[in-house]
């Protein structure tokens with residue numbers, strides 16, 4: 402077993418504290434990764450605070466992991482010591498169902514094995530995430546990280562990046578598509594960058610008027626404050642796609658009305674409580690609402706390669722591990738531009 406250092410929450414209200422635990426020794430197909438940077442996703446906060454009512458404590462969050470391979474099992478073929486590596490939201494799946502076979506492991510019929518707060522396939526080992534100095538992962542669930550990008554800005558691509566890239570690709574966003582991104586946070590700012598790089602006309606729908614200048618800097622062509630009724634009226638029945646990244650409860654109906662004929666609202670934000678939809682907003686203009694969860698391994702690699710090609714990374718604020726509780730408080734208050742990333746060398 403490998404003695405490992407991390408930070409854990411022990412209940413839904415106390416701060417995260419240092420936590421020592423063991424990782425398994427790398428098996429034949431595993432890589433051992435020294436973690437260099439780990440992004441702080443709002444899902445980490447939802448789960449640490451048990452907002453989804455499924456947390457098992459102690460929990461070591463973190464699923465936006467970038468590091469360096471330090472050891473490989475003897476059957477590993479795709480990585481060698483010294484390689485950069487990334488790990489996202491899941492570290493295993495059944496590998497035999499249709500969805501796994503089609504590269505959609507995040508929708509595994511048996512349920513994906515999440516990087517943290519999940520039971521491994523043996524049903525005995527509970528997973529611990531990237532707020533730690535090292536992780537052991539099967540090579541097939543490990544990503545190659547382009548060396549040409551700033552690693553601090555790459556870490557958030559492993560969740561925020563792929564979660565926004567995947568639905569935009571699925572909906573075939575490109576030149577001529579009118580895309581609105583709802584919410585300018587960790588996910589939303591990546592959504593703006595991707596949609597602009599794909600050639601779409603991009604609008605940001607935000608509850609924060611102060612984010613207008615940033616929205617334009619990131620690539621949005623238009624900014625709409627969602628409480629500006631006049632501006633909303635002008636964009637009724639206008640967009641082909643709305644990518645909804647909002648983390649808090651809000652009225653989906655306000656946004657649905659902005660979709661044109663056959664338009665789709667892809668929901669990736671995960672507010673804890675159920676929300677009501679007025680179905681007339683769907684029947685009118687044959688609109689759809691869909692959900693989307695991260696992306697499969699193949700598409701995550703494609704996204705990283707697209708990022709390298711277009712020199713796209715996340716805008717980050719690098720923090721020390723010891724500052725995670727302040728970062729969580731700020732994330733809860735919508736005060737981050739636009740992703741916290743933990744420098745793991747600060748974990749002593």
Ligand code: NAP
Pocket residue numbers: 441442443444445447560561564583584585586587588589606607608609612646647648649650651668669670671672693694695732735737739
């Ligand atoms: P984040 O950085 O906190 O961003 C959330 C954004 O939502 C905020 O920046 C804010 O943007 C907007 N917002 C917050 N409160 C709002 C309110 N009351 N009304 C309207 N807008 C509000 O969070 P994140 O890390 O991007 O994650 C966003 C959500 O996606 C979370 O629920 C997370 O759990 C979920 N998620 C889902 C997946 C998936 O696979 N589906 C993957 C990762 C994360 P403005 O200030 O611009 O309004």
Ligand code: ZN
Pocket residue numbers: 442443444445464490560561
């Ligand atoms: Zn995440």
Ligand code: ZN
Pocket residue numbers: 494495496497498499500501502506508509510511512
């Ligand atoms: Zn499967």
